[in-house]
Amino acid sequence: MIQFPKDFIWGSATSSYQIEGARKEGGKGPSIWDAFCEIPSRIQNGDNGDIACDHYHRFEEDIALMKKMGLKAYRFSIAWPRIQPTGKGKANQEGIAFYSRLIDTLLQHDIEPWVTLYHWDLPLALQLEEDGWTGDNISDYFAAYANICFEHFGDRVKNWITLNEPWVIAILGYGQAIFAPGRTSNSEPYLAGHNLIKAHAKAVEIYRKKYQSTQKGRIGITNNCDWREPLTDKKEDKEAAERALEFFLAWFADPIYKGHYPESMVKRLGDRLPKFTKEEIQMIKGSSDFFGLNHYTTMLAANATGEITQNNVFGNGGLSEDQDVELSADPNWEKTAMQWGIVPWGCRKLLEWIDQRYDRPEIYITENGCALDDKIINGEVHDPKRIKFYKTYLEECHKAIQNGVALKGYFAWSFMDNFEWASGYAKRFGIHYIDFETLERTPKASAKWLREVIEQNGF
Numbered sequence: 001m002i003q004f005p006k007d008f009i010w011g012s013a014t015s016s017y018q019i020e021g022a023r024k025e026g027g028k029g030p031s032i033w034d035a036f037c038e039i040p041s042r043i044q045n046g047d048n049g050d051i052a053c054d055h056y057h058r059f060e061e062d063i064a065l066m067k068k069m070g071l072k073a074y075r076f077s078i079a080w081p082r083i084q085p086t087g088k089g090k091a092n093q094e095g096i097a098f099y100s101r102l103i104d105t106l107l108q109h110d111i112e113p114w115v116t117l118y119h120w121d122l123p124l125a126l127q128l129e130e131d132g133w134t135g136d137n138i139s140d141y142f143a144a145y146a147n148i149c150f151e152h153f154g155d156r157v158k159n160w161i162t163l164n165e166p167w168v169i170a171i172l173g174y175g176q177a178i179f180a181p182g183r184t185s186n187s188e189p190y191l192a193g194h195n196l197i198k199a200h201a202k203a204v205e206i207y208r209k210k211y212q213s214t215q216k217g218r219i220g221i222t223n224n225c226d227w228r229e230p231l232t233d234k235k236e237d238k239e240a241a242e243r244a245l246e247f248f249l250a251w252f253a254d255p256i257y258k259g260h261y262p263e264s265m266v267k268r269l270g271d272r273l274p275k276f277t278k279e280e281i282q283m284i285k286g287s288s289d290f291f292g293l294n295h296y297t298t299m300l301a302a303n304a305t306g307e308i309t310q311n312n313v314f315g316n317g318g319l320s321e322d323q324d325v326e327l328s329a330d331p332n333w334e335k336t337a338m339q340w341g342i343v344p345w346g347c348r349k350l351l352e353w354i355d356q357r358y359d360r361p362e363i364y365i366t367e368n369g370c371a372l373d374d375k376i377i378n379g380e381v382h383d384p385k386r387i388k389f390y391k392t393y394l395e396e397c398h399k400a401i402q403n404g405v406a407l408k409g410y411f412a413w414s415f416m417d418n419f420e421w422a423s424g425y426a427k428r429f430g431i432h433y434i435d436f437e438t439l440e441r442t443p444k445a446s447a448k449w450l451r452e453v454i455e456q457n458g459f
């Protein structure tokens, strides 16, 4: 059994819209996901998060399960429309009370809360009245909302994540219309991305100026990235793979760690990539205390020939026509139910790439896991394929640490089966099985396996 460092953080993650339900309770306003799910044919089987895992009512039961599993940390997100039903103005006390109880219950069970401020459920009013993430003032609204959260929860929350996966928000929400708010454009994603970076930095500035010295917490951002392996040894393919990583991860991480967008994006996007002012750069550069990373899969990258092929259109890594990268999968890779290749070594290579490009930041894998169509048999869920996934990815994480990467923690996605966005309830990532008819929770074999790993690692 490989040993991780003693202070390694072992956790699991969820997000508000995917698990809470209670769509209209506690004074919550509508979010863009409530609205998006109402549009016919956007979500598989017409599913929605109205009830989800009913975590809003059953959080105590869920935390008891976390305790049983030996988790030391739990990453969840706050639903902005529970705190500010229209995204502006004064705080909704019922929303504050709900998250306060959740945080207190976690702490009573010795589980450290890792709180994400935004995991995609934008208050609908901000979309309709302010153009969502493309609006001029959106970063200020986000900073004001973040301020409310620091003020009410910062005495107990010591790990803050501003945004979850700005790439997904920008590309799937504003470029490809796969996620809320369902827009299609080849320029809006870059504007949304620009505002997301500013929103992150403004929230961090408030935290550092007003709260950090007394509350003594840390704040960062979580970006997502797949690994891009060059299809061949050819120089053009190696450059294509690098460019694909720049359009994916460096788009958001370069401004924060280096103070500017990657050169490849600046060159190729021209006026579609907005510019930061000098003051903004000052605020953005250095605005993350740690590097949050969500990682799931790997694809092969080749320099695009200019033809529109199936892979080229798919372009899971930025708008494909902008980056000129053709993506494909090795047919020998095993796949998850999302058709994502299981490629553990890609995880290590990505960690090492981040380590080098950003000068050894402290990295936390804030999501990693796999979707499988698990079945319950005699009261138990056997999920050997998921155990193998976790085992092999963790082995590669361990190798990365041995190679000098400052990987400090790992959060399994997800704590329980939940509403998987446009895929509805069909694709299940949980280490706890949920029967969505009865809402019964059952630990899967992978939860038991992870518990052993955590125990053997010194807790």
Ligand code: GAL
Pocket (backbone or CB within 6 Å): 015, 018, 164, 165, 168, 224, 294, 367, 413, 420, 421, 429
């Ligand atoms: C991430 C996202 C999660 C979850 C996961 C699996 O992109 O943050 O909410 O859905 O992917 O698809």
